[in-house]
Amino acid sequence: MKTRAAVLHEMELGRPYDRTNPLKIEEVELDPPGFREVVVKIKAAGLCHSDLSVIDGNRPRPLPMALGHEAAGEVVEVGEGVSNLQVGDHVVFAFLPSCGHCPNCQEGRAALCEPGAQANGEGVLLGGHKRIHKGDDYYYHHLGVSGFAEYAVASIDSLVKIDPEIPFDIAALFGCAVMTGVGAVVNTAQLKFGDSVLVVGLGGVGLSAILGAKAAGAKKIIAADLLPSKREAALAMGAHHAIDSSDPKALQELRDLTGGGVDVAVEFAGAVPALDFAFQAAKRGGTAVTAALPHPDARLQLSPVTLVGQEKALRGSYLGSCVPSRDIPAYIELYKTGRLAVDQLISHKMKLEDINLGFERLAAGEAIRQVVLFD
Ligand SMILES: [Zn+2]
Numbered sequence: 001m002k003t004r005a006a007v008l009h010e011m012e013l014g015r016p017y018d019r020t021n022p023l024k025i026e027e028v029e030l031d032p033p034g035f036r037e038v039v040v041k042i043k044a045a046g047l048c049h050s051d052l053s054v055i056d057g058n059r060p061r062p063l064p065m066a067l068g069h070e071a072a073g074e075v076v077e078v079g080e081g082v083s084n085l086q087v088g089d090h091v092v093f094a095f096l097p098s099c100g101h102c103p104n105c106q107e108g109r110a111a112l113c114e115p116g117a118q119a120n121g122e123g124v125l126l127g128g129h130k131r132i133h134k135g136d137d138y139y140y141h142h143l144g145v146s147g148f149a150e151y152a153v154a155s156i157d158s159l160v161k162i163d164p165e166i167p168f169d170i171a172a173l174f175g176c177a178v179m180t181g182v183g184a185v186v187n188t189a190q191l192k193f194g195d196s197v198l199v200v201g202l203g204g205v206g207l208s209a210i211l212g213a214k215a216a217g218a219k220k221i222i223a224a225d226l227l228p229s230k231r232e233a234a235l236a237m238g239a240h241h242a243i244d245s246s247d248p249k250a251l252q253e254l255r256d257l258t259g260g261g262v263d264v265a266v267e268f269a270g271a272v273p274a275l276d277f278a279f280q281a282a283k284r285g286g287t288a289v290t291a292a293l294p295h296p297d298a299r300l301q302l303s304p305v306t307l308v309g310q311e312k313a314l315r316g317s318y319l320g321s322c323v324p325s326r327d328i329p330a331y332i333e334l335y336k337t338g339r340l341a342v343d344q345l346i347s348h349k350m351k352l353e354d355i356n357l358g359f360e361r362l363a364a365g366e367a368i369r370q371v372v373l374f375d
């Protein structure tokens, strides 16, 4: 079948993206779904900083690639060997497929699925195939999703069936922003009721972490970002204090607010000073978590003696340490009962044609979550 998709042919084209147009909207051919694959009619897809990191070359991927890794839609065709999904089911994409069989999946650590990571690195679906092409030229898949398109072929291990009552624009966000942000706080940092928490980097993921900290019963939520507009958004979503982490007095201010530091500090900014701030802000015995993806050459300097003498922990978090099939429905349930106000994350809704403008807004820090809507 034919579909329109946003395709990246060249990285590092530079800004403004609404002039350089790194993403080309093209008519491409989709192959039929193979074994354990389905066709999803995409209804909504979110613009995430990790897409931007591919566009600007911070996170290089094989090209040409059909971009987009946060999406929701409806199953319209099923391939062979599919028993858990039917035509008409509503689904959210997880940006890492989980095979369910590798040692990490069997330990409940789907975020570390080995065949999933390999497929994502190679830009193919979990079964090893590419299904998008233009003539004889096959395009790479972005994290098993390629959601900036009217239709996508996906492995069933990249999909989670959801409650059909949830609007698609909200549902899409659970696949990356909410899973990563809430999961980092709840799963990776294991925030306890009554803990204090610092969230550094207030994009869609960071603000999701604020919502998650609130839902999990954090006593004090401190939000940090360089941009005043982001700090205001965090306060509106339930943060108790907002600080500028680049201010030399910010660390002392935070320690004064918390009596020495936070129990849990989570960082999503993707800049080494932000992670350094989060690590320093964690109290003695506290935990710092990073879920950001800075350039692979970035290095954090830390004194091992603080790890020892202060028993601090520093942990990485991918996919919010989530098991998508377990956590996405659970987080959606929290949304339904009003305890996770994911709808507040959406700042813009747009058409596929305007996607480069959307990425320019994201790069300029002028948006929280922007969602492409399809008919
Ligand atoms: Zn993302």
Ligand SMILES: [Zn+2]
Pocket: 098, 099, 100, 101, 102, 103, 104, 105, 106, 112, 113, 114, 115, 116
């Ligand atoms: Zn696995």
